[in-house]
Amino acid sequence: MDWQLSEERPIFQQLYEEMCRRILTGRYPPGSRMPSVRELAAEAGVNPNTMQRALQQLDGAGLTESTRADGRTVTADETLTRRLRQELAGGAARRFFCETAALGFSRAEAKELILREEDGHHE
Amino acid sequence: MSDTLIQCTDLCKSYGAGPVLSHLNLTLGAGRIVGLLGPNGTGKTTLIKILAGLLQPTSGQVLVDGCVPGPESKAVVSYLPDRMYFADWMKAKDLLDLFEDFYRDFDREKAERMCASLGITPDQRVKTMSKGTREKMQLALVMSRRAKLYLLDEPIAGVDPAARDFIMNTILTNYSSDGTLLISTHLIGDIERVLDEVIILKDADVALHDSVDNIRQNRGMSVDALFREMFRMDPLEGGYFDAR
Incomplete structure (x- = not known):
């Protein structure tokens, strides 16, 4: 469940x-x-x-x-679902910045982290 | 159909010593699952027994589905007592016969299906059933009636967590949407999410009667947490005990 x-x-x-x-x-x-x-x-x-x-x-x-x-x-209304998906993803991004900020990372460092994480996936 | 199923007005009950229920007022509508909560000895069982017509109020008025508890109300009330009342020589099928005899709204087929899913055989005697199985069997019988009001006194007290899930599931899948279920318990955490409303008894009266979601919304805590806060006690603080 x-x-x-x-x-x-x-x-x-x-x-x-x-x-x-x-x-x-x-x-x-x-x-x-x-x-x-x-x-x-x-x-x-x-x-x-x-x-x-x-x-x-x-x-x-x-x-x-x-x-x-x-x-x-x-619903089959894709404009609505696209907008809500965007909102949800935006929330996830905000949470990420909140958490990294709490751990003492600056915005720039946090962005760096995300890019590095992405590279990690490609390797 | 009137929406009020239970109406208690200025209800008092005492057993000689102090009052168990004191000037209690309560209105309960149809079609909901209600938790009756409170620490031990706050009158939960007494209230349920009065609603079931087993006890007479000392004063005040009680109406169940518009009648004073009696034969008419008992025909629409399905009551699960807090203890087993079947003779232990009885077989599962004897219990089904008994319920079929007693209650016009008993759905025997449904009860048989539930017994089967519990692994109870028709010839099994009460004596040979475990405590948990007995409780589940008794609940299956009570939930197999098409009643307006189900009064369940501590249905999950003595059983393991898996059996608790079974019982909660039985309740959820078998209650008709126009029936009302009143469940007394102090295991709030286990049943909180199936309740519409809760009634908390304290000092012989209703201390709180609200919906679970309202309580969570307004107080930012679960009913379980609220209950612990309301009834917090320090083991070695305050009070006076004179045994001499």
Whole structure:
């Protein structure tokens, strides 16, 4: 189970973020049908009402759509997913700079680190 | 359908000595999973027994699904006591017969499926079941009723973590969305994520009644952490004990 829920934050919020991530990484592909509330709740080991709330937030963000006929499907709107992917990646970059700054690295040194890491991968 | 399933007004209960419940007011709606929390001896079991119609309040009023606890409410309330009440000579199939006789809303097929997944055979006697298996069997019976209100008194207290997962899963996959589940426990961490709301009892009254996500949002901590903070005690500090 990879639904890692932390202690302090509201559960529905964390479920929402995890499902966003799954949609943006293609685990729930564009246009596909989302698993049902019950399936998702059982998988995450959470209350179905809480899962429902998280899914409604996904609908609200436009990442999923609910219709009576098809249930809930993942959006096929690529402008939206591209923008959100960018936001998520931006967050990862900010976290990287925060962590390296806490360890005493300057911006320039941190950039250096990233480039070196990238080279390491190519070798 | 009215949304209020449980209504306690000015509810008091005492067993002679001090009050166990004192002027307690509580309203609980339909379709949710609620944790009833509190340290030992704060009246969790007493409250559940009153709701189940096994104890009479000393004063105040209780309504379950609009009726004073009695035959009508018992028909829609499925109660899991905090201890095993089956005679140990009984076989698994005897228990199914018993429930089928007693409760019109008992889904025998469902109970049989759950027994099968627990590895219980129809001819197995209660006597030969382990403590964990007994608890799981009893829960399977209770959850196989299509009740409006499930009262589960410490369903996970005596079992190992894997069995706890099984029990929580049984609860999650078997409760109907219009039913309400009231679960008393002090193992909060294990069940926090399946709860909609929690009721914390303290000093014979409701100290807190809120949704889990509200508590996390407003206080930045889990219900488990909040509980520990509310009931922190130093082993060797304060109080007066005179045994002579």
